Amino acid sequence: MTDTIVDIxxxxxxxxxxxxxxxxxxxxxxxxxxxIYGLLGPNGAGKTTTISIATTRAMPTAGSVHIAGVDVVKHxxxxxxxxxxxxxxxxxxxxxxxxxxxxxxxLYFGMxxxxxxxxxxxxxxxxxxxxxxxxxxxxxxxxxxxRVQIARAIAHHPKVLFLDEPSxxxxxxSRIAMWEAVGTLRNEGITVVLTTxxxxxxxxxxxxxxxxxxGKILVEDTPAALKASIGGExxxxxxxxxxxxxxxxEARLRATEGVTGVESIEGGLRVLAKAxxxxxxSVVTTASEFGLRDVTTAExxxxxxxxxxxxxxxxx
Amino acid sequence: MPxxxxxxxxxxxxxxxxxxxxxxxxxxxxxxxxxRREIMPSIVRIVMNPLLFLFVFTYVMPHMTGGAAMNPTAxxxxxxxxxxxxLLPGLMAVAIMFSGIAAVALPxxxxxxxxxxxxxxxxxxxxxxxxxxEKVVFSAMQGFISAAIVFPLAYFIPTPRVVVHxxxxxxxxxxxxxxxxxAGALGLTIGTSVQPKQIGLxxxxxxxxxxxxxxxxxxxAALGKIPWLQYGVLINPIVYISxxxxxxxxxxxxxxxxxxxxxxxxFYLVLLSWLGMKGFRRRVVG
Numbered sequence: 001m002t003d004t005i006v007d008i009x010x011x012x013x014x015x016x017x018x019x020x021x022x023x024x025x026x027x028x029x030x031x032x033x034x035x036i037y038g039l040l041g042p043n044g045a046g047k048t049t050t051i052s053i054a055t056t057r058a059m060p061t062a063g064s065v066h067i068a069g070v071d072v073v074k075h076x077x078x079x080x081x082x083x084x085x086x087x088x089x090x091x092x093x094x095x096x097x098x099x100x101x102x103x104x105x106x107l108y109f110g111m112x113x114x115x116x117x118x119x120x121x122x123x124x125x126x127x128x129x130x131x132x133x134x135x136x137x138x139x140x141x142x143x144x145x146x147r148v149q150i151a152r153a154i155a156h157h158p159k160v161l162f163l164d165e166p167s168x169x170x171x172x173x174s175r176i177a178m179w180e181a182v183g184t185l186r187n188e189g190i191t192v193v194l195t196t197x198x199x200x201x202x203x204x205x206x207x208x209x210x211x212x213x214x215g216k217i218l219v220e221d222t223p224a225a226l227k228a229s230i231g232g233e234x235x236x237x238x239x240x241x242x243x244x245x246x247x248x249x250e251a252r253l254r255a256t257e258g259v260t261g262v263e264s265i266e267g268g269l270r271v272l273a274k275a276x277x278x279x280x281x282s283v284v285t286t287a288s289e290f291g292l293r294d295v296t297t298a299e300x301x302x303x304x305x306x307x308x309x310x311x312x313x314x315x316x
Numbered sequence: 317m318p319x320x321x322x323x324x325x326x327x328x329x330x331x332x333x334x335x336x337x338x339x340x341x342x343x344x345x346x347x348x349x350x351x352r353r354e355i356m357p358s359i360v361r362i363v364m365n366p367l368l369f370l371f372v373f374t375y376v377m378p379h380m381t382g383g384a385a386m387n388p389t390a391x392x393x394x395x396x397x398x399x400x401x402x403l404l405p406g407l408m409a410v411a412i413m414f415s416g417i418a419a420v421a422l423p424x425x426x427x428x429x430x431x432x433x434x435x436x437x438x439x440x441x442x443x444x445x446x447x448x449x450e451k452v453v454f455s456a457m458q459g460f461i462s463a464a465i466v467f468p469l470a471y472f473i474p475t476p477r478v479v480v481h482x483x484x485x486x487x488x489x490x491x492x493x494x495x496x497x498x499a500g501a502l503g504l505t506i507g508t509s510v511q512p513k514q515i516g517l518x519x520x521x522x523x524x525x526x527x528x529x530x531x532x533x534x535x536x537a538a539l540g541k542i543p544w545l546q547y548g549v550l551i552n553p554i555v556y557i558s559x560x561x562x563x564x565x566x567x568x569x570x571x572x573x574x575x576x577x578x579x580x581x582x583f584y585l586v587l588l589s590w591l592g593m594k595g596f597r598r599r600v601v602g
Contacts, residue, residue, distance in 0.1 A: 058601060081441045085439055089432050091432050108338075108342040108442075109338075109440070
């Protein structure tokens with residue numbers, strides 16, 4: 001059995017004010033050591049608030065968070081020794097160079113000057129930042145700044161690294177470089193918890209995922225299992241001229257061999273099926289009689305999982 | 317799936333207090349390092365105000381025909397060694413106060429509002445209040461440096477010789493320490509309670525009034541003829557800094573009683589530290 005590094009129980013956060021907002025509404029979550037764990041959900045779902053509480057930067061209204069067995073509310077300062085954080089925005093020290101940023105971070109966490117220098121050199125090399133060591137954060141591109149932030153966040157050998165929307169604002173190339181950098185952390189045994197609203201990112205990086213909406217966990221599993229839960233290998237979205245006659249069509253489609261499910265979508269029907277030769281043709285033939293206008297085919301993605309659970313698009 | 321690798325760093329096993337001390341030291345080291353890099357602009361900032369003030373009021377004016385008559389406190393100060401003697405502790409007090417604003421309030425206002433750089437330092441293995449306290453201590457160090465830079469200026473520039481008389485070095489060190497910490501706590505309170513876009517306004521609304529009504533350019537005792545003002549200014553923490561330095565360095569000009577001075581400094585140090593740390597916590601913990 002692997003150890004639980006992040007243990008969240010009954011977490012609630014209500015922002016009081018003129019109109020109180022419940023940002024986190026009873027989240028229970030366990031992350032095992034060594035995993036890359038994703039919190040997937042739209043903006044405003046409560047992901048960042050959950051991370052802020054877990055990293056001691058916000059107080060919960062109710063519930064508890066333990067990081068490596070330490071209560072983050074009662075022993076915040078000690079819990080921080082096990083935590084690395086990369087927030088959404090660039091928090092690099094603008095008065096210090098890249099190298100100094102990492103070196104001072106090491107000193108804050110109690111390393112000697114010699115240890116700090118060695119660790120910094122090693123991290124600069126690992127994250128391919130050595131040639132930018134003397135640069136100031138203002139001179140770095142978004143992707144580079146993000147890499148420096150990750151290097152700095154793991155400098156004190158935290159047990160768990162929290163990444164809040166790590167690819168927000170990154171160009172595709174930087175995003176892939178960031179994914180690689182996060183992937184290498186797995187080899188170091190650092191547990192990673194990241195929030196994202198990009199399905200590809202969650203799918204590519206994470207061992208396990210929790211899909212969050214309105215402050216609640218809707219479902220929690222491996223990306224593969226979540227996609228398999230859709231119940232099909234292929235998705236055909238049929239756009240119909242008249243949605244009114246779709247009930248008969250729905251019944252006919254359900255009877256088609258290989259079809260595992262049919263559900264209504266705006267302007268037509270969605271057919272979930274196990275792929276086999278000729279299936280698309282027979283679906284199209286059947287639907288044509290009922291006024292098929294267009295058909296799109298897709299593989300199940302985390303986005304389909306999300307839409308299925310919430311009826312909404314993840315990007316909204 | 318890979319299992320957790322044993323943590324190779326020794327820090328996780330160190331005790332709580334040692335962790336705190338090291339983190340505090342690390343933060344202080346960072347601030348001093350950055351200060352050393354920006355030492356020239358800092359010195360210019362510290363020197364400019366007292367230099368011009370002394371030059372105009374204690375060198376130019378006494379050399380002008382009838383210049384002394386233009387100086388309202390000249391007569392009053394004449395007995396104790398000239399306006400320069402009144403100004404020496406006052407200008408040191410202003411320099412100490414400004415160090416609190418420059419070392420804490422301005423950087424904090426920016427870090428809270430725009431860059432959020434403070435977030436990384438708040439993630440140190442150190443209680444939040446200690447992170448705020450580090451800012452105050454760092455500011456106090458700058459306060460000492462500022463006072464040390466202003467002293468020779470205020471001593472040598474004025475034409476009528478300044479009369480400095482230190483009766484107790486211990487008292488001087490105690491009031492310098494309290495004053496410098498107080499200035500840092502004031503900076504912390506301002507820095508955590510003001511939005512960055514209002515920081516300019518703070519100069520007009522807070523910094524200038526507390527300077528002009530802070531017994532900087534006149535001793536508190538000289539306000540005797542305007543009792544409402546004499547008692548009104550007691551809410552101003554700068555009054556105690558000016559009077560403390562007056563008592564420690566230039567007692568001949570007349571000053572507030574030492575006990576009142578120490579009580580005032582301690583009261584404001586505690587009050588502003590409490591307010592500042594509360595504000596700091598509010599700004600960093602959601």
